[in-house]
Amino acid sequence: MxxxxxxxxxxxxxxxxxxxxxxxxxxxxxxxxxxxxxxxxxxxxxxxxxxxxxxxxxxxxxxxxxxxxxxxxxxxxxxxxxxxxxxxxxxxxxxxxxxxxxxxVRHCLLGIGNQADLRAVLSHPQALGQCRARLRGWGLEPVGHFDTAGAAAAVADAGDASRGAVASALAGELYGLNVLARGIEDADHNxxxxxxxxRESVEVAPGVPTMTSFTFLTRNVPASLFKALGGFATNGVNMTKLESYLRGGSFSAAEFYADIEGRPEEPAVRLAMEELAFHTERVKLIGTYPRSALRDMLG
The missing domain is CATH 3.40.190.10 (Periplasmic binding protein-like II)
Structure with a gap:
């Protein structure tokens, strides 16, 4: 964009x-x-x-x-x-x-006229993919765009009733488009x-459920990831997210992003982080912050 x-x-x-x-x-x-x-x-x-x-x-x-x-x-x-x-x-x-x-994410079908006028819909390719079955059932041609809201704006700019957009209800409100259908995504858990x-970190009040996010770089030795993560298992610290990615053109060692439940000053987390640091090249804390109550609702 x-x-x-x-x-x-x-x-x-x-x-x-x-x-x-x-x-x-x-x-x-x-x-x-x-x-x-x-x-x-x-x-x-x-x-x-x-x-x-x-x-x-x-x-x-x-x-x-x-x-x-x-x-x-x-x-x-x-x-x-x-x-x-x-x-x-x-x-x-x-x-x-x-x-x-x-x-x-609740996708809406937006346009300047009626749904019967539509022949094609614009949106980000991911959004179009998330509504593939519904759009195919309506016989609408999907047209890729760089952004869902940008697609809505483009439809408003063009003033062509045959072209609609898949975007949020907020986008329809901002660009004066009609909401022709709501919740058109194929999966209901999107x-x-x-x-x-x-710029500054926050201090989470005692007793508030907390998350901590960090990155770490493994060493180029056998079982490095297993050793690095062992402290979280032995200390009962729940890791909710772990993803790897390569940096700097190197295929010899991976960098990881992780989320865990808890805060660094808690004894179990402190011990787990100490073991992580011992078995890795570097660890970088990105934040400790309140755990969203929606986590439990979303499963």
């Missing part, structure tokens, strides 16, 4: 101006207004000034430079796994994860997890 369509650009200019008045209330997100990241900001911070950014790097930089107090970034989706590039950006950003938020980034 390199630019906004005219319809979206007008909204972006207004939102940027509002965020600039009081950056302490600004929360940056990636995408056009009406994106699911925008929805996440509105749900997590109802009184905030959402600040749209073209790329993830721009949203992170907005926090780094003080244009925004926080950024809300998608990290994984229940259907498609991790969000590309985010795991590379988080360790290098110098920011802290201070919260997590889950958004139930959920995206977002993390909230800030």
């Amino acid at each position: 390199t630019s906004y369509s005219p319809c979206a650009a007008a909204l972006v200019a207004d939102m940027e101006a509002l965020a600039a008045i009081d950056p302490s209330r600004a929360v940056a997100f990636q995408g056009a207004p009406g994106a699911y990241s925008h929805q996440a900001v509105r749900e997590a911070f109802p009184a905030a000034s959402p600040l749209p950014c073209v790329a993830f790097e721009d949203a992170i930089e907005a926090v780094q430079t003080g244009r925004a107090a926080r950024a809300v970034i998608p990290i994984e989706n229940s259907l498609h796994g991790r969000v590309a590039d985010v795991h590379f950006l988080l360790p290098e950003a110098g920011l802290h994860i201070v919260a997590e938020h889950f958004v139930r 959920t995206t997890r977002f993390v909230v980034l800030a």
